[in-house]
Amino acid sequence: MITIPYLTALSTYFSYGLLFAFGQMRDFFRNIVDWWSNSTLQGYAPICLGLEDFYIRRLYLRIQDCFNRPISSPPDAWFDVVERVSNDNNKTLKRTTKVHRCLNLGSYNYLGFAASDEYCTPRVIESLKKFSPSTCSTRVDGGTTTLHAELEECVANFVGKPAAIVFGMGYATNSAILPVLLGKGGLIISDSLNHNSIVNGARGSGATVRVFQHNTPYHLEKVLREQIAEGQPRTHRPWKKIMVVVEGIYSMEGELCKLPEIVFICKKYKAYVYLDEAHSIGAIGKTGRGVCELLGVDTADVDIMMGTFTKSFGSCGGYIAGSKELIQYLKYTCPAHLYATSISPPAAQQIISAVKVILGEDGSSRGAQKLARIRENGNFFRSELQKMGFEVLGDNDSPVMPVMLYNPAKIPAFSRECLKRNVAVVTVAFPATPLLLARARICISAAHSREDLIKALEVISNVGDMVGIKYFPAEPKKQQLEGDRVKLE
Amino acid sequence: MDTLLAAFENMVKSASDWMRLTLDAPSTRAVVFGVPIGGHLFLEGLLFVVILFLLSQKSYKPPKRPLTKKEIDELCDEWVPESLIPSIADEMNYEPPVLESAAGPHTMINGKDVVNFTSANYLGLLGNEKLLDSCTKSLEKYGVGSCGPRGFYGTIDVHLDCEAKIAKFLGTSDSILYSYGLSTMFSIIPAFCKKGDIVVVDEGVHWGIQNGLHLSRSTIVYFKHNDMESLQSTLEKITQDNKRAKKLRRYIIVEAVYQNSGQIAPLDEIIKLKEKYRYRVILDESNSFGVLGSSGRGLTEHCNVPIEKVDIITAAMGHALATEGGFCTGSARVIDHQRLSSSGYVFSASLPPYLASAAITAIDILEENPDLITTLKKNIAFIHKGLLDVQNLQILSDPQSPVVFLGLKKSTGSLKGDLQVLEDIADRVLKEHSIFVSTSKRSTLDKCKLPVGIRLSVSAAHTESDLMKACESFKNVTAEKFSAQ
Numbered sequence: 016m017i018t019i020p021y022l023t024a025l026s027t028y029f030s031y032g033l034l035f036a037f038g039q040m041r042d043f044f045r046n047i048v049d050w051w052s053n054s055t056l057q058g059y060a061p062i063c064l065g066l067e068d069f070y071i072r073r074l075y076l077r078i079q080d081c082f083n084r085p086i087s088s089p090p091d092a093w094f095d096v097v098e099r100v101s102n103d104n105n106k107t108l109k110r111t112t113k114v115h116r117c118l119n120l121g122s123y124n125y126l127g128f129a130a131s132d133e134y135c136t137p138r139v140i141e142s143l144k145k146f147s148p149s150t151c152s153t154r155v156d157g158g159t160t161t162l163h164a165e166l167e168e169c170v171a172n173f174v175g176k177p178a179a180i181v182f183g184m185g186y187a188t189n190s191a192i193l194p195v196l197l198g199k200g201g202l203i204i205s206d207s208l209n210h211n212s213i214v215n216g217a218r219g220s221g222a223t224v225r226v227f228q229h230n231t232p233y234h235l236e237k238v239l240r241e242q243i244a245e246g247q248p249r250t251h252r253p254w255k256k257i258m259v260v261v262e263g264i265y266s267m268e269g270e271l272c273k274l275p276e277i278v279f280i281c282k283k284y285k286a287y288v289y290l291d292e293a294h295s296i297g298a299i300g301k302t303g304r305g306v307c308e309l310l311g312v313d314t315a316d317v318d319i320m321m322g323t324f325t326k327s328f329g330s331c332g333g334y335i336a337g338s339k340e341l342i343q344y345l346k347y348t349c350p351a352h353l354y355a356t357s358i359s360p361p362a363a364q365q366i367i368s369a370v371k372v373i374l375g376e377d378g379s380s381r382g383a384q385k386l387a388r389i390r391e392n393g394n395f396f397r398s399e400l401q402k403m404g405f406e407v408l409g410d411n412d413s414p415v416m417p418v419m420l421y422n423p424a425k426i427p428a429f430s431r432e433c434l435k436r437n438v439a440v441v442t443v444a445f446p447a448t449p450l451l452l453a454r455a456r457i458c459i460s461a462a463h464s465r466e467d468l469i470k471a472l473e474v475i476s477n478v479g480d481m482v483g484i485k486y487f488p489a490e491p492k493k494q495q496l497e498g499d500r501v502k503l504e
Numbered sequence: 505m506d507t508l509l510a511a512f513e514n515m516v517k518s519a520s521d522w523m524r525l526t527l528d529a530p531s532t533r534a535v536v537f538g539v540p541i542g543g544h545l546f547l548e549g550l551l552f553v554v555i556l557f558l559l560s561q562k563s564y565k566p567p568k569r570p571l572t573k574k575e576i577d578e579l580c581d582e583w584v585p586e587s588l589i590p591s592i593a594d595e596m597n598y599e600p601p602v603l604e605s606a607a608g609p610h611t612m613i614n615g616k617d618v619v620n621f622t623s624a625n626y627l628g629l630l631g632n633e634k635l636l637d638s639c640t641k642s643l644e645k646y647g648v649g650s651c652g653p654r655g656f657y658g659t660i661d662v663h664l665d666c667e668a669k670i671a672k673f674l675g676t677s678d679s680i681l682y683s684y685g686l687s688t689m690f691s692i693i694p695a696f697c698k699k700g701d702i703v704v705v706d707e708g709v710h711w712g713i714q715n716g717l718h719l720s721r722s723t724i725v726y727f728k729h730n731d732m733e734s735l736q737s738t739l740e741k742i743t744q745d746n747k748r749a750k751k752l753r754r755y756i757i758v759e760a761v762y763q764n765s766g767q768i769a770p771l772d773e774i775i776k777l778k779e780k781y782r783y784r785v786i787l788d789e790s791n792s793f794g795v796l797g798s799s800g801r802g803l804t805e806h807c808n809v810p811i812e813k814v815d816i817i818t819a820a821m822g823h824a825l826a827t828e829g830g831f832c833t834g835s836a837r838v839i840d841h842q843r844l845s846s847s848g849y850v851f852s853a854s855l856p857p858y859l860a861s862a863a864i865t866a867i868d869i870l871e872e873n874p875d876l877i878t879t880l881k882k883n884i885a886f887i888h889k890g891l892l893d894v895q896n897l898q899i900l901s902d903p904q905s906p907v908v909f910l911g912l913k914k915s916t917g918s919l920k921g922d923l924q925v926l927e928d929i930a931d932r933v934l935k936e937h938s939i940f941v942s943t944s945k946r947s948t949l950d951k952c953k954l955p956v957g958i959r960l961s962v963s964a965a966h967t968e969s970d971l972m973k974a975c976e977s978f979k980n981v982t983a984e985k986f987s988a989q
Contacts, residue, residue: 059753063841083655083659084657084659085664086657089645090651090652094657097661110664122651122657128647128648129647129649129651131645131646132647135648145605146605146606147606148827148858149859150603150607150623151607151630152961155598155600155942155945157601157603157611157940158622158623159601159602160602183828184687186848186851187684195949196589211847212851215719219718219719243583254585255586256585257585284580285585287585324649325853329648330649331648331855331856344592347596348947353946354712355685355686356685361643362649365649441657
C-alpha cells in the first residue's frame, strides 16, 4: 500500500488543478475560433465529443516526447534511441537521423534474450528458411507444423502441467480464453489491479465480474463468501462456476502475488484459479519456472496457468497450460485457435531454444548464470535505491521496480533529464496508474553488468536530487562505507 | 307515576348541577397565557394526545435478519460448481494434420507431398528469396522479439518505416501497425464505437468483429449477408426511428471479401448509401489487400472508389502479405486517436521487427511484380471452371474472390450433419488424392449463421496441373460418395 505524504498530495492536486484550468481555458478559446471556421464533416458526429479526449489534448500532448520513443537497435542492455524534434510545440514529432546510445532500463528483457543470441539465433534463421516467416493459415486448417507441436510439449514440460496450447499474441490469449470458459451465470473475481487484457476478456465473456482489493486474501475470502451466499444478481440462483484471476507479478507495482493463501482460499470455496504469469515466467524461481516455484505452490493446484513469451524469452506469443482435457476442449472451441493465424515459426523456434538454454539443455550453464544474475541485479538495485532515499515499490526477487514520482511535472523532468545523461527510463502516469500515483518503472535484465547498474544508480541519484523525489531520508554514508569494508574482508 | 317523574327529574337536575359544579371548579378554570380555559378543553386535549400517539407509531415491518456466519458457511459447503469444461465428446479429439515443411503451395504431410489449399498465401510469397533475405537480416540485427509495448521503447524504426510504406502504397495519410491479425478488429471497434452509438453490420462477419462489437456496448443492427436492399431498408428504419441519431456516431462495418463465405461487398453502393445517410464505413480488407484491383490496392481500386471515402480500412497481414500482424489506415485524425485509445495497441507488445521488415519487402515485391495478381486471377478463373460440375457441391463465393467456398447443394438438415459430410470429403481428398483443403470451423462463441462449406485458398504460386489435379479429385470423390445415394 502506498501512503502519500500530505504535502505531496496537496501539491499534486494543485498541479493537476492548474493544468485542468489552463486546459479548459484553451478549449474555450478554441471553441470560439472553431465557431468562425467551418468543419468539413457536416452531418457527422465527431469522433470524440466534448471532454472525452480532454486529457489527451491538454495534458498528455505536453509530455508526448517521453513516450513512444523509437529505437534503432535491438532492445538489449544498451541501445540507440532515435532523437525526435517538434516544430509545433509537441503536437507532432518527427524522427531525425541522430541517435543516442543509452542504457536500457525500460524494456522487458529479463533474461537478456532480446538481441541476437549465440545459441538461439542460428537455429531461428534455420527454421525461418525451412518454414517461412508465417504459415498464413489458422492452427486447425493447416498452420500446425512440427515446430508448433514441439513447442507445446516444451512449454508444458517447462511449466509443469500435462499439456499446453500456444497462441500468437499474449493479449489475445486472455481475451479469447475467458469467454470460452465462463459465460452468463458464471462469476469472475479479479484483482483490482489486473491487466487490461484480463479486464477485456472478463467483459467479453458475459459473466458477472467482481473485484477484490489488490493482493488481499482476507478480502477475497469475504467477497467469495458474500457472492456464494447471495447467488446470481436478481435471480439469486447459485453460480455456475467461479473463477479467481490473479497475476504472478503485477507490472505496475512490482509485487508478487500472495499465491499460497489465495490458492488455499480457492480450494476451500471450490473456486477455479487462473494465474497470469506474463512477467514472472522465466524470470523468478530457482530454475525460472515462475511464481509457483518461488512460493512453493504445487502446479496441480492452479487450474489454468497462462503466460506470455514476450518478456523473458525474447519472442512473441502467449500460452495456456492445464490438464489434457482442458487443452483438448480449448483446441476445439477457442476462437484464437480457430480463426487466428498460428504463431510465426521462427518465433516458436526462439522460444524452444530459449527454454533449452534456461534449463541447461544446450550444454552450457548460461541459463543458470542468467537466472542468478537477474536475481542479484534486481536485489542489488532495489536495495541501493532504497538506501538513497527513493520510494521503491515491490518485493524482493522481483525484477520490476517502480520509483514513485507523484507530481505531474516531475514525470517529464525525470524522463528528459535521464535521457540527457544517456539513461532511458519509462515513466507511467494516468490512466495506467491512479491519478496521484505517477511513477517511473525500472526493469532490470540479466544482460546488465554491475558497471551498468552503478552508472544507472549515479544518474538516477543526480536526477532524483534535481527533481526532488527522494521522499525518504537517505541512509547516512558512514554505514555504507562500513558495509563495503566488511565485504572486502 | 308523578313521583317517578319527579324523582327522575331531580336526579337529572342533581347530576347536571354536580357536573356544572365540577366543571366550574377552580381546578378546571385555569388561566394559561391570559386565556381562560374551560373544563371541556381538558377532554379535547386528552383526545389530541391519544391521536398524536397513534400517528407516531411506526408501521409494522418484519425485522431484517442478515445471514449469520454459520448460515453462510452452510451455503458455501452446499454449493457445487459445474466442472470447468463439459465432458469431451468424440469430435473434440480432432487433430489437424501436422505440416513438416513450409506452408507453401506444396507441403509435406506424413512424408507425402500434398498440394496445399489451406494457406491464404494468395500471392505465393511464402518461400520467396527476397522475403527470406530481409527477414534474416532483420533477425541478425534485432533479434526476434521487441520486448515492450509501443509506448515504452517497443517502437523500432522498422515499425515506423512499415507504417509509412503502407500509407504510401494505399494513398492515405497514415497507418498504424498491430501485432496480431485477430486483435486488429477487436481493438479498433471499441476505440471508436462507444456506448450508445449505432453500428450496422453484416451478419456474416468473422469472430474478431463480433467480439469487438460485444466489447463496444453500442447498439448493433445486423443486415442480411451482402444484401444491399436489406442494408438500405435498415438504414432507413434507423434514421426514421431515431431522431436523435444525428448526434450519435454511426458506423457501417463490412468485410471486403468475407472469410465465412467468399462474397465480395459492393463498395460503390455502400459508399452511395453512406453518403446519403451520413455513416462512417469501417472496411476489413484482410482477404482483398494485394488481391483485388489492378495493382493490388484492394477493394477501393477494384470498385473505382477514391480511398478517402472509406473512413477506416483495416487488414490482417497474415494473408497476401505472408507475414503476421495487422494494420489500420485512414485519415490522420483516425490513426492518432487509436495510438492512445486502442487497447490492443497500447497494452500489448509490438510486432516482432522481422515480421515488419517482411511486410515492407512483401509490398516492394508486389509493387515491382504486378503480374502476380494477373496470375492469381487466372488461377481463380480456372478453378471456378473446373469445379462447376461437381456432384452435390456448388460454389458459393464470388467468381473473383481468392477464397473459393464450396457448399452442399442438398443440405442434410443440420449443421453437424453438413459438417460431417464435408469433413469426410476433405479427408478423402487428402488421403486418396493428396489435396489439402479445409472445412469451415465454427467456435461455440461464433454467432454467424452462414452455411458451412469447404474452403480453398487459391494462390498465384499454384500451377495449372495443381489446379487440374484438385478439380479431378473433387469430381472423383464426390462421384464416389454421392453415387451410392
